[in-house]
Amino acid sequence: MNQPAFILWVLCSVGVNVWAQTPPQSPPGAGPQCLAQAYPDFWAPWRGELAPDNTLTTRSGDSWVYNELKDPLSQTALLDQADLMTQMAQAYPAGFPAAIPGPNQDPGRMRSEALFKALYGHTREAVQHHLVSVPWAPNGRSLPFNRLHGAASALQRVGESLAQHPELAAYVRQPAGSFYWRNIAGTARKSMHAFGAAVDFALPRQLGRYWQWRGCKEDGPCPYPEAVLRDPLLQQVVLAFEKEGFIWGGKWAHFDTVHFEYRPELVGSSCKNVK
Numbered sequence: 001m002n003q004p005a006f007i008l009w010v011l012c013s014v015g016v017n018v019w020a021q022t023p024p025q026s027p028p029g030a031g032p033q034c035l036a037q038a039y040p041d042f043w044a045p046w047r048g049e050l051a052p053d054n055t056l057t058t059r060s061g062d063s064w065v066y067n068e069l070k071d072p073l074s075q076t077a078l079l080d081q082a083d084l085m086t087q088m089a090q091a092y093p094a095g096f097p098a099a100i101p102g103p104n105q106d107p108g109r110m111r112s113e114a115l116f117k118a119l120y121g122h123t124r125e126a127v128q129h130h131l132v133s134v135p136w137a138p139n140g141r142s143l144p145f146n147r148l149h150g151a152a153s154a155l156q157r158v159g160e161s162l163a164q165h166p167e168l169a170a171y172v173r174q175p176a177g178s179f180y181w182r183n184i185a186g187t188a189r190k191s192m193h194a195f196g197a198a199v200d201f202a203l204p205r206q207l208g209r210y211w212q213w214r215g216c217k218e219d220g221p222c223p224y225p226e227a228v229l230r231d232p233l234l235q236q237v238v239l240a241f242e243k244e245g246f247i248w249g250g251k252w253a254h255f256d257t258v259h260f261e262y263r264p265e266l267v268g269s270s271c272k273n274v275k
């Protein structure tokens, strides 16, 4: 290869590599609208654009800066410091077939903790005050879940839908935890379980996989358990959750296949007509 050709080859290789590792992004401008419309009891009605100072306004008149982070941060730093824009940056790929997530493709895993505390409660006691007992139709028992912003009623609808399909019972009759005031393992960040807005299940056939159980590091590669994307019954379970505004941790590079969390700003009807 002569020198110009070599340089061109290097540039192309770098370009392809960068492209391949950039997770799918949400359409520009969609994030603030999806966020505002997903939590209409918290945010003021959407007016078509952010305020000139890049803020969203709450119903109580507070302003939240949409893009607080001025400098590029590493993925690990983003997890700890996610602002609203970071939270909305990666598009969640609802439905199937689902591709194996690319490196750092973790749509929904970067969360503005300040927002979820404001939505669901700043302390254990505050969150507990908002918990209700949700009938879980697949096993006839109930689960504590946060009643705010439609979370509990959405979970109840998921359960009623899943209970119509006895063939799915093995996947969803054994919840393995909903509300639990705790941090995400190995971090100082609150889990969505702390807000009573996430639920785990004991999955059959060794489909329950968590990246930390594999001994993977946050900033390193982790072999993705491809079998979880090929299980047709698990797909039906995931679709039933996504239909009601939940995302599934199995669509993250840092996979958590037992985990579903209520995130209507990423998958809910509020975002369906946003281009």
Ligand SMILES: [Zn+2]
Pocket (backbone or CB within 6 Å): 193, 198, 199, 200, 258, 259, 260
């Ligand atoms: Zn979980």
